[in-house]
Amino acid sequence: MTAVAERPSAASAVKRPEPPKPPLANYLGLVVIAMAAFAFFWWTREDTSVLFLPLGFITLWAPQWPLIGFLTMLAVLALCWFTRTSPMAAFGALSVVVFSYWAGSNIYFIDRIIDVPSRLTGGNTRDQLIGYFNPDWSYLLFSNVAGTSRPIWGEWLITLCMAVVATIIGCFIGLLLAMLASPVSSFNKATSQTVKAVNSVVRSIPDVGWALLFAAFIGGTAYGLGALAAVLALIMFNIGIVAKLLGESIDAVNPGPLEAADATGANLLQRDRVAVLPAVMPSFVSYSLYVFELNIRASAALGVVGVAGIGGELSRQIGRMSQGYENVGAILWALVLVVLLVDLLSMWIRRKLL
């Protein structure tokens, strides 16, 4: 503050402008919107608790949650008004309140979350926590997968191998699709639009969805194909991510070198190879490493649909959790460790390469 005061004041007579006052009418409109939202929440409420507002000569009442929501909306609008926020931004703030109320009430978020402490103290939470914090390392290191002669740690190896194969194939196809998807490197607008559309479809199906599909098409672990189904699922998952992210990197490459390549008479493929690829190589490496991390993580989740690797073992152990939590604990801790290691490794590679 003192530093500001010490500065010699500019000898300008022009008055500094005040921040403009937002128009009152717009704010009244926002209050009307808030009232409409309140009315909607009132009519659609399912909770019967009601708040009373004694005003001396009359007592008003309103359903508890919609009223709290309404008061929050008014408070937000008041805050916006006093900070002279533009009506558009105030509308945005109001929308956040309205939508979070609407979405939260549809899943009974507040009611359910109030239940959580009692659920944590009752039930077997204590046993579970004790189990998780006393993981059974000898199970992880020395036992076999139930009913087979395969050691548990071998499942980790399978998971790692699935991630490696899926990353390499998925990222390579993703690179090709990214080239086709970006208007900068693609043959024409039509190709680029088509590939983008296909890519959106690929991305709209989550990894577990792909795993279910492939397990259904080609058979899961029961036929010894669990690893393949998981790899194919991960490949589709990786293609979606890499094509999207890298396509955007390609959109943003410096057009200068591309123009220079054009000016030498290079054709499109040559231009993509000599000018586009080197420019996006760092991003590509970075995305590939990121995707590899995701694959390690995802393969644990894919176990739920009965594919191979540590994920399969995890879901089997979860299935027999009634016999103790130490095995699940061991797998989860090991998962944290492996993901950390992969994270460190990819950070190291990124530093070396870029």
Next chain:
Amino acid sequence: MITFENVDVVYPNGFKGLDNINLNITKGEFVAIIGLSGAGKSTLIRAVNGLVPYTGGTLTVGETVVDPRNKSKLRKLRARVGMIFQQFNNVGRISVLNNVLIGRSAFTSTWRSLIGWYGAEDKEVAFQSLERVGIVDKAYNRASALSGGQQQRVAIARVLAQDPEVILADEPVASLDPPTARKVLGDLRRIQQDLGITCIVNMHHLDLARDYADRIIGMRAGKVVFDGPTGEAIDAVIEDVYQRSLTAEDIATVNVPVSLEDIPAEAEAEAVAAGEPDGNS
């Protein structure tokens, strides 16, 4: 060698970039194009290799009529017409040699380019080009790790690797400091004379144009308003091109900071106080 016959360029938004240009540039000529910003200098140069499609008239390079719609013909033409840019436009992350080899693209089959396997002759051409511009020792450095003057030499070598008949240069030295600008332009001039290459160069600085060009073309609002040998481009003529009287900045390039505005006022004051008016270069 290069003929413009009633050439017009109308941009997609309807703006007329070139208006009825008639020019005849002979083989081996070094032509400087001058004019204020927005006069259409870049448009003129880019029309020659089809980076900007012209919309009326006829543009011929050698025996070939430039046809902006025919992609494969355009590529064949571009193989013979090299282009140098103000921002160098090298691919920063690859080696100098690989940048120069981009100039061989039109003579290399696509699959060879894709796997990055250039033939021995291509490499030989690339090295010779680097020798001509005097940076052969940097062949395996990353292009982005070079100074501005060296980067523009890489760009010239890339163009030379095309073995071009024509070199187009769009403000090739505008990003360089004045002494370097002179050296690079001098190199370009020497190589152009050695190899008999036709050169069209856009320039900001009148005295560079006077020192290096055979012929000066002045442009204003998409039209050619002066065209003559360098000797005829006297101040009065140039003032007509610029539509104002010449200032010292239009002419001088050496020993004057190009843009005094770029130097922060405080730094300038300090330099003056320390008794070295141009000690900030």
